[in-house]
Amino acid sequence: xxxxxxxxxxxxxxxxxxxxxxxxxxxxxxxxxxxxxxxxxxxxxxxxxxxxxxxxxxxxxxxxxxxxxxxxxxxxxxxxxxxxxxxxxxxxxxxxxxxxxxxxxxxxxxxxxxxxxxxxxxxxxxxxxxxxxxxxxxxxxxxxxxxxxxxxxxxxxxxxxxxxxxxxxxxxxxxxxxxxxxxxxxxxxxxxxxxxxxxxxxxxxxxxxxxxxxxxxxxxxxxxxxxxxxxxxxxxxxxxxxxxxxxxxxxxxxxxxxxxxxxxxxxxxxxxxxxxxxxxxxxxxxxxxxxxxxxxxxxxxxxxxxxxxxxxxxxxxxxxxxxxxxxxxxxxxxxxxxxxxxxxxxxxxxxxxxxxxxxxxxxxxxxxxxxxxxxxxxxxxxxxxxxxxxxxxxxxxxxxxxxxxxxxxxxxxxxxxxxxxxxxxxxxxxxxxxxxxxxxxxxxxxxxxxxxxxxxxxxxxxxxxxxxxxxxxxxxxxxxxxxxxxxxxxxxxxxxxxxxxxxxxxxxxxxxxxxxxxxxxxxxxxxxxxxxxxxxxxxxxxxxxxxxxxxxxxxxxxxxxxxxxxxxxxxxxxxxxxxxxxxxxxxx
Ligand SMILES: Nc1ncnc2c1ncn2[C@@H]1O[C@H](COP(=O)(O)OP(=O)(O)O)[C@@H](O)[C@H]1O
Ligand SMILES: [Mg+2]
Numbered sequence: 001x002x003x004x005x006x007x008x009x010x011x012x013x014x015x016x017x018x019x020x021x022x023x024x025x026x027x028x029x030x031x032x033x034x035x036x037x038x039x040x041x042x043x044x045x046x047x048x049x050x051x052x053x054x055x056x057x058x059x060x061x062x063x064x065x066x067x068x069x070x071x072x073x074x075x076x077x078x079x080x081x082x083x084x085x086x087x088x089x090x091x092x093x094x095x096x097x098x099x100x101x102x103x104x105x106x107x108x109x110x111x112x113x114x115x116x117x118x119x120x121x122x123x124x125x126x127x128x129x130x131x132x133x134x135x136x137x138x139x140x141x142x143x144x145x146x147x148x149x150x151x152x153x154x155x156x157x158x159x160x161x162x163x164x165x166x167x168x169x170x171x172x173x174x175x176x177x178x179x180x181x182x183x184x185x186x187x188x189x190x191x192x193x194x195x196x197x198x199x200x201x202x203x204x205x206x207x208x209x210x211x212x213x214x215x216x217x218x219x220x221x222x223x224x225x226x227x228x229x230x231x232x233x234x235x236x237x238x239x240x241x242x243x244x245x246x247x248x249x250x251x252x253x254x255x256x257x258x259x260x261x262x263x264x265x266x267x268x269x270x271x272x273x274x275x276x277x278x279x280x281x282x283x284x285x286x287x288x289x290x291x292x293x294x295x296x297x298x299x300x301x302x303x304x305x306x307x308x309x310x311x312x313x314x315x316x317x318x319x320x321x322x323x324x325x326x327x328x329x330x331x332x333x334x335x336x337x338x339x340x341x342x343x344x345x346x347x348x349x350x351x352x353x354x355x356x357x358x359x360x361x362x363x364x365x366x367x368x369x370x371x372x373x374x375x376x377x378x379x380x381x382x383x384x385x386x387x388x389x390x391x392x393x394x395x396x397x398x399x400x401x402x403x404x405x406x407x408x409x410x411x412x413x414x415x416x417x418x419x420x421x422x423x424x425x426x427x428x429x430x431x432x433x434x435x436x437x438x439x440x441x442x443x444x445x446x447x448x449x450x451x452x453x454x455x456x457x458x459x460x461x462x463x464x465x466x467x468x469x470x471x472x473x474x475x476x477x478x479x480x481x482x483x484x485x486x487x488x489x490x491x492x493x494x495x496x497x498x499x500x501x502x503x504x505x506x507x508x509x510x511x512x513x514x515x516x517x518x519x520x521x522x523x524x525x526x527x528x529x530x531x532x533x534x535x536x537x538x539x540x541x542x543x544x545x546x547x548x549x550x551x552x553x554x555x556x557x558x559x560x561x562x563x564x565x566x567x568x569x570x571x572x573x574x575x576x577x578x579x580x581x582x583x584x585x586x587x588x
Contacts, residue, residue, distance in 0.1 A: 001319035020325050022146055025103035034097040040151055043088035044159050048166070050081035051297035059290030092151065100143040109267050111326060117334045121284040121361055129216025130209040131329070137205060138326025141319035148312045156305045160397070171291070172204060174277065182270035183306065189262050190310045194317050197255040203323045204248040208384035209358050210324070211241035220483075258313075263310050267303045276301055331378070336399055338420030341413050342364030347507045347537045348376040351397070357405035358396060366392060368562045370406070374554075379534050380540045382548035383582070384558030390542045391432055394510050397540075398424060430503035430514040432542075434493045436485025441470070442477040444496055456503060464499035465525045466492075491518045498526065502533060509533060511541045515548060523548065546583050555579070 021325055026033055057074035069342075080264050115123075160183055168176035217236040218225055225234055278295045282285040308481060313458045351374040359365040366389050374380045380392050395401055399415060408415045415423060427450070436444045445460060446452060452460075461467060473479045494514060501509065511530065515523045527548055533539075550569040557565040557572070557579050565577050572579035 011554050017144070018145065018320060018327055020328070022103065022142060022149070023484055024108060025101065026146065026150065027113035028102060028106075028300070030097045032095045032099055036099075037091045039088045039092035039095070040155055042084045043092070044155060045086045046081045046088065047301060048159070048162055050078050050085070051294050051301065053081065054297055055290040055294035057286075057290075058293045059288050062289055075212065076242050079542070093147075096147065096150070100146050103146060104143050107142055107326075108135070109191065110307075111135055111138075111329055113212075114332075116457055117336075118332055120395070122332065127217065127218070127268065127340075128215035130213035132213040132216075132355040134205075134325040134329065135208040135354070137208075138329075140325040141326075142320045145316055145323070148316055152305075152309060152312045159305060160302060161501045163298055167228050167295075168295040169297065171281075171295070173289070175229075175274065175295070177452040178270060178274055178277070182266060186263060186266045186306055186310065189266060190259070190313055193255070193259045193262060193448045194314050195527070197241070197314070198317050199323055200248060200252045201253055201318045204245065204252050205322050205325070207245035208243065209249045211238060211245050214238050214241050259310075259314065263307065267307065271303065279445070294430045317501075338399075339417030339422065341416075341418045342422045342427055343408050343411040343413045343418065346376070346505050349507065349538070350374065350376045350409075352404070352539065353408035353509070354409070356396070356403045356408060358392070358401065358403040360401070365561070367403070370561065370563065370568070372536060372556060372563055374540060376538055377536070378553040379551070381543055382558060383543055383546060383549065383554045383555060383579070387560075389560040390558055391512055391559045394429060394431075394540070394542065395514055397508075397510070398427060398429070426506055427508040427510060428506040429510040429512060430494065430497045430501050432512040432516075434485070434490075434497045434511045436481050436488070436493060438481065438483045438485075438498060440478050440480055441473075444481060445477075445499045445503065448500030449505070452503050460499040460502040463502055463529045465522070465529060466495045466499055469495065491522055494518065495526070498529070507537055509537050509539045511539070511543075513544055516544055544578070546586055557582075 002359045004414075041468060053074045057071040057078065060074070062120060113523065123567060157489065160179070162174045164179045164183075214234075214237050218238065225231060253403055274295060275292075278287060278292045282292050311581065353370050353372045356367050356370040357365060358367045382393065384390055392401075396403055397415075404418065410418060410426070437447065442457070443468075445457060448460070449456075460469065470476050481487050481496075485496070488496065498514065514530075515526050516527060530539075530541075541549050541552065549555060554566060555568060555572055556563050557577075565575060565579055567575065573583060
């Protein structure tokens with residue numbers, strides 16, 4: 001089954017929407033656009049005038065043996081007018097280049113910002129390679145669209161009308177009629193044939209994005225590919241996608257062949273007919289040879305832009321097909337919106353879950369009625385088996401997802417009505433899976449607060465026990481950490497993550513299995529550090545090893561999205577429940 005966006009009806013509103021979105025970018029450089037348009041008009045004027053010099057030159061040549069001053073001047077004028085046509089065109093393109101480049105810049109930024117507003121789930125579902133290809137094709141499509149919308153379609157149509165007018169006045173209605181009929185036939189044919197082609201253009205775009213997606217995914221997972229000896233499998237997958245692309249392109253080209261041949265046929269037939277009519281008029285003495293030359297020159301001048309118009313129309317349809325994916329991204333609704341409230345969230349603010357119900361999209365409920373209070377300034381731990389929903393709690397706090405029922409409040413305010421930026425500013429997390437930017441250690445740590453001073457940076461490094469690592473590295477803080485930070489060990493990545501969370505200096509600090517990748521020596525170092533850091537903040541520690549959290553003020557034991565026990569270490573042990581069981585298991 002073909003997805004609905006591949007039918008033609010779905011396309012119309014997108015085209016309209018695209019054109020509407022492009023107009024503000026044109027208005028950003030009013031003067032440039034105006035001057036470019038002036039160049040355009042002047043060039044068209046030159047274009048329409050030049051053939052008359054040619055005609056007069058030819059006429060004054062007839063019957064004379066010598067090259068006279070008059071025809072020479074006329075020929076020079078003809079050449080000059082032709083040249084000025086090109087020159088004006090170049091000036092116009094140079095001026096307008098700035099406008100399209102700015103539009104591309106604005107749009108790229110808009111798409112980028114929008115992508116960052118979309119919820120986590122959108123990003124978990126996307127394919128980086130395909131998406132980047134869609135955006136690439138989209139922005140270049142927009143630039144193309146702008147240029148041709150302004151300079152080709154309308155001006156060429158006007159030029160054609162003028163030409164028909166000139167023919168009508170000078171040579172009678174028959175010529176004007178033939179021209180208009182040819183233009184109509186040409187236009188009708190192009191529109192019809194092009195809309196039939198659109199499907200193949202889309203297929204090509206889709207195959208292109210897909211194959212890029214596969215290639216990038218395989219490269220991102222380089223190690224996994226190697227571990228499982230799946231180079232062959234991956235190259236087969238890529239080749240299959242490329243084969244589809246090849247096939248789509250072949251169909252694309254074949255239909256293009258049909259389109260071009262049809263257009264050329266219309267042009268050739270019209271030219272032949274018009275020249276025959278002119279030749280007939282010349283033999284009948286109604287026209288001079290100069291007129292014949294003039295009509296021929298007009299024909300060439302008419303069909304060149306007309307042919308170009310055919311090309312432009314085709315490309316614009318192609319561009320629209322390419323653009324629609326990018327605009328599809330822009331049209332994706334932002335589902336997680338912040339409110340207006342900016343309550344002061346300090347280390348004294350309680351975080352309260354009240355009857356929270358949540359399920360991931362298309363998944364059964366994870367939490368049905370979760371109620372818990374995380375006291376301001378307290379050290380809270382969450383323990384429980386893997387998959388019980390601990391990391392999800394952290395994601396709900398950050399509002400990466402929204403709970404469907406109940407509410408989560410900070411300082412007494414429902415988190416859904418708090419300004420998102422403000423909310424997230426109050427928290428920092430050392431996540432379970434740490435990915436770093438492919439940059440230096442310094443950049444990655446400073447990411448917690450790019451404006452931090454060198455002293456604050458050093459302090460964070462000290463607290464996260466990164467010093468020994470830095471001393472071992474010849475380039476120290478300037479060491480590149482590699483793609484996603486993979487040149488560091490898991491433990492080293494965790495320390496970087498801790499340092500950068502500290503730099504953010506939040507009221508609420510969340511550790512999601514922050515010491516799971518550390519050996520017991522490093523773990524105890526980090527735990528000491530954590531104790532320092534937890535002072536004066538609310539801390540939520542998700543942990544696997546109970547020994548690491550036994551001095552927490554409050555420990556929640558989670559099981560399949562439910563809190564089955566809570567209390568401090570002593571109370572929970574005395575309870576002789578799940579916690580007691582886990583403790584006994586771990587401590588032997
Ligand atoms: N983005 C997601 N989409 C759908 N299901 C998810 C997603 N993230 C986690 N889950 C599921 O939710 C459950 C809880 O996950 P998680 O909170 O990561 O557990 P824990 O951190 O306690 O090990 C798991 O069953 C997991 O498969
Ligand atoms: Mg987890």
